[in-house]
Amino acid sequence: MAVSYTSREQIEVYRFSWPVAILIPLLAIFLQAFLPLRFSFFSIFDLPLLIVIFFAMARRSQVAGLMTGAVIGLLQDSLTHHPLGVYGIAKTVVGYGASSLGVKLDVESVGTRLLVTSGFYVVHQIIYFTIARLLVGLDLHWVWSRELIAAVANAVVGVLLFTLMDRLKERA
Amino acid sequence: MDTFIGRYRNVSILAAAVFLQLIGLAYQVKKQTSKDSEESSRLLRVWAISAITPLEKGIVRLQTGTGNLWHNYVYLRGVRQENRDLQEKLQKLQLEQVRLQQDATQARRLQSLLGFKEQFIDQTIAAQVIGSSGSEQSRVVYIDKGSTDGIKEGMPVISAEGIVGKVILVQSSVSQVLLINDQTSGVGTILEQSRLQGVLKGRASGQLVLDKVMSEEDVKTGERVLTSGGDQIFPKGLPVGTIGEVKRGGEFLQVQVKPAAALNHLEEVLVITKKREREPDKAAVSSMRAADILAQRLPQVPDKPAEPAKTGSQIIGSTNLTKPATAGGMAPGVAQPKPTIGASVPSPGTQPKPIAPVPTGTTQTTTHPATLGSVPLTTKPVQSRPLQNGASGNAQATSQPKATPAGTAPAATTVKKPAAQPAQTTPPIQTAPQSDTGDTPQ
Missing domain, CATH: 2.40.10.340 (Rod shape-determining protein MreC, domain 1)
Known part of the structure; x- marks a missing residue:
C-alpha cells in the first residue's frame, strides 16, 4: 500500500469527453436511487461520492472538482425530500479536497486510492451529518463503527470502479 | 481545453455566467408540480426527477416484462399442484367470507346506530x-x-x-x-x-x-x-x-x-x-333497534308455525343450548346477558310466551340454537325491566325461514323485527325480558 508524493513534473492532468462527464454522474445517481430497492445492502455505498472523488482527482483542478461535487450533490439532493444543498455542500467540499490532494499525491496507486476514498467518505459524512443536524434539524446519530465499515466498503468499491473508469480518461 | 477556452474566451464566460444564473434560478424558482396541485417544487428538483425517473421506469418495465414472460409462459413447474391448493384455499375462504360478511353487516348496522362515521x-x-x-x-x-x-x-x-x-x-x-x-x-x-x-x-x-x-x-x-x-x-x-x-x-x-x-x-x-x-343510514335504521339488528343474526323457525306442544329443546333439535332472549343486550353500552349452555332447558310442553317482565334478579334462560360465533356461553342473572317502545315485538319469532350463516347451528328459530311483518309474527319460542332494553338507542 504505497502512498507517494508526486512532483509537479509527474502530475498527469486528465480530461473527460462531454458524454462521459454527463452520463457517468447521471448513471451513478440512477444506480444509487434504483439498486437499494432491489438490494437493501446497497444503500451503504455512495456511488455519486465515488464519482466526485474520481473526477476531482483525475482533473486535478480545484474549481472543476468543486463544481463537479456541487452539481452531483445537488442532483442527489433533488431526489430526497430534504432541502437542496445538504449533499451539495458536502460533495463540493469533497470535490475541492480531492482535487487539491490529487495535485500532491500519486493517486493512481491502489493504496492511495483506498486511503483517500475511505478518508473522504468519512469527511463527507461528517459534513453531511453536521449540516443535516444543525441546519435541517434531522435527528441523526453518528455511529463510528457503521461509518468506518461503510468507508472501507466504499473504498473497496471505489478502487474497482476507478480501475474501470481509468479507461475513460483522456490526457489533457 | 485551454485552446478552446482561449479561442472562445468571451463565449465561455458568457456560457458560464448563464449556466450559473440558470442554476441559481432553478434553485429559487418554484414550479407548480401538477395542474391540480397547489404545491410547487423547485425547478431543479423537477428537472432532476424528470431526468432520472424515465430510465427507472424503463428498467422496471423491462424487468417486469421479462419476469412475466418467464413466469407466465416458461417456468410453469408445479403450477397444477399450486392451482389445486389455491382452489382448496379459495373454497375455505369463501366459507369464511360468508361468515365475515354477516359479521360486517351487523357491525355496520350497530355503528350506524351509534352515529359512527367511518x-x-x-x-x-x-x-x-x-x-x-x-x-x-x-x-x-x-x-x-x-x-x-x-x-x-x-x-x-x-x-x-x-x-x-x-x-x-x-x-x-x-x-x-x-x-x-x-x-x-x-x-x-x-x-x-x-x-x-x-x-x-x-x-x-x-x-x-x-x-x-x-x-x-x-x-x-x-x-x-x-x-x-x-x-x-x-x-x-x-x-x-x-x-x-x-x-x-x-x-x-x-x-x-x-x-x-x-x-x-x-x-x-x-x-x-x-x-x-x-354516514349512518338513518332511513334504514330509524325504525331499527339494536335488538332488531342482533335478531337478524338469530336462526329462524321453519315456515310452519311452531307447534305449541314442542319444547325448546325439540325445536332446536339435539342442540342443548340455551340463551337469554335478549337480543337487545347487544345494544351499545348496555349490559348484555349472555347465552348459557343447557343448564335449564324448558320442560316439555312449555308454551312459548311473549316477552314479559320477569322478577328482578331471577336467572332467566331461554332455548336458542344459535351459537353466535364466538360469544361465550355463560349463565347470567337478568335484570328485568318493563319494556319500552314496543320492545316486546322486537324479539318475536317469525315463521320465515332464513339461511343460516356458515358455521352456526342449524336454523331453528329466528327473531325478526316487528316492523317487517308485525301481524304475521308467531309467538316467540321462549322469551325473557330484555336486559335494559329500554335504554337501547333508537
Whole structure:
C-alpha cells in the first residue's frame, strides 16, 4: 500500500469527453436511487461520492472538482425530500479536497486510492451529518463503527470502479 | 481545453455566467408540480426527477416484462399442484367470507346506530415503485403514477401487507412517496387488543417506534398495530405492523414496531385515491333497534308455525343450548346477558310466551340454537325491566325461514323485527325480558 508524493513534473492532468462527464454522474445517481430497492445492502455505498472523488482527482483542478461535487450533490439532493444543498455542500467540499490532494499525491496507486476514498467518505459524512443536524434539524446519530465499515466498503468499491473508469480518461 | 477556452474566451464566460444564473434560478424558482396541485417544487428538483425517473421506469418495465414472460409462459413447474391448493384455499375462504360478511353487516348496522362515521377505501390505483432517494436519511420512493392518473399530494399509499406511506410530491407521471419509517413521518395508530393509541414515527435508522406511550401502559410484544384514522390520512383499521421490542425506563416506553409492509423491498403499491365517509343510514335504521339488528343474526323457525306442544329443546333439535332472549343486550353500552349452555332447558310442553317482565334478579334462560360465533356461553342473572317502545315485538319469532350463516347451528328459530311483518309474527319460542332494553338507542 504505497502512498507517494508526486512532483509537479509527474502530475498527469486528465480530461473527460462531454458524454462521459454527463452520463457517468447521471448513471451513478440512477444506480444509487434504483439498486437499494432491489438490494437493501446497497444503500451503504455512495456511488455519486465515488464519482466526485474520481473526477476531482483525475482533473486535478480545484474549481472543476468543486463544481463537479456541487452539481452531483445537488442532483442527489433533488431526489430526497430534504432541502437542496445538504449533499451539495458536502460533495463540493469533497470535490475541492480531492482535487487539491490529487495535485500532491500519486493517486493512481491502489493504496492511495483506498486511503483517500475511505478518508473522504468519512469527511463527507461528517459534513453531511453536521449540516443535516444543525441546519435541517434531522435527528441523526453518528455511529463510528457503521461509518468506518461503510468507508472501507466504499473504498473497496471505489478502487474497482476507478480501475474501470481509468479507461475513460483522456490526457489533457 | 485551454485552446478552446482561449479561442472562445468571451463565449465561455458568457456560457458560464448563464449556466450559473440558470442554476441559481432553478434553485429559487418554484414550479407548480401538477395542474391540480397547489404545491410547487423547485425547478431543479423537477428537472432532476424528470431526468432520472424515465430510465427507472424503463428498467422496471423491462424487468417486469421479462419476469412475466418467464413466469407466465416458461417456468410453469408445479403450477397444477399450486392451482389445486389455491382452489382448496379459495373454497375455505369463501366459507369464511360468508361468515365475515354477516359479521360486517351487523357491525355496520350497530355503528350506524351509534352515529359512527367511518372512512372506507373507495378507489385505489396500483402503482409500481421505480426508485428511491438513494439516501438512508431520506426514506422516500418514487412511483410510476402521477397527476395524470389522479394522484394528489397527501394520498395514503398501502401495500397488500399494510400501510406504506403518503404521497408528498406529484408530477405528471411520477410521484414521491414518504415512507412511514422516515423520521419526518407520523401515523396515528391503535393497538388491536389493548386499544392503546399512539403516534408511529420513523427513526434515522429506519426503525418504527410508537411515540409517547406512558411507561405504565401494558404493551405486549407481538400485538398488532392498526391505523386509528386520527391522522386524517389513513382510513381506520389498516394493518401497520406488530409490536417488537418494548424497552422500559423513563416517563415513556420505547416501543419498536415491525412494519407489516416490506418497506425495504417495495415493488407494487396501492394509492388510495378516494375515501368515502359513510354516514349512518338513518332511513334504514330509524325504525331499527339494536335488538332488531342482533335478531337478524338469530336462526329462524321453519315456515310452519311452531307447534305449541314442542319444547325448546325439540325445536332446536339435539342442540342443548340455551340463551337469554335478549337480543337487545347487544345494544351499545348496555349490559348484555349472555347465552348459557343447557343448564335449564324448558320442560316439555312449555308454551312459548311473549316477552314479559320477569322478577328482578331471577336467572332467566331461554332455548336458542344459535351459537353466535364466538360469544361465550355463560349463565347470567337478568335484570328485568318493563319494556319500552314496543320492545316486546322486537324479539318475536317469525315463521320465515332464513339461511343460516356458515358455521352456526342449524336454523331453528329466528327473531325478526316487528316492523317487517308485525301481524304475521308467531309467538316467540321462549322469551325473557330484555336486559335494559329500554335504554337501547333508537
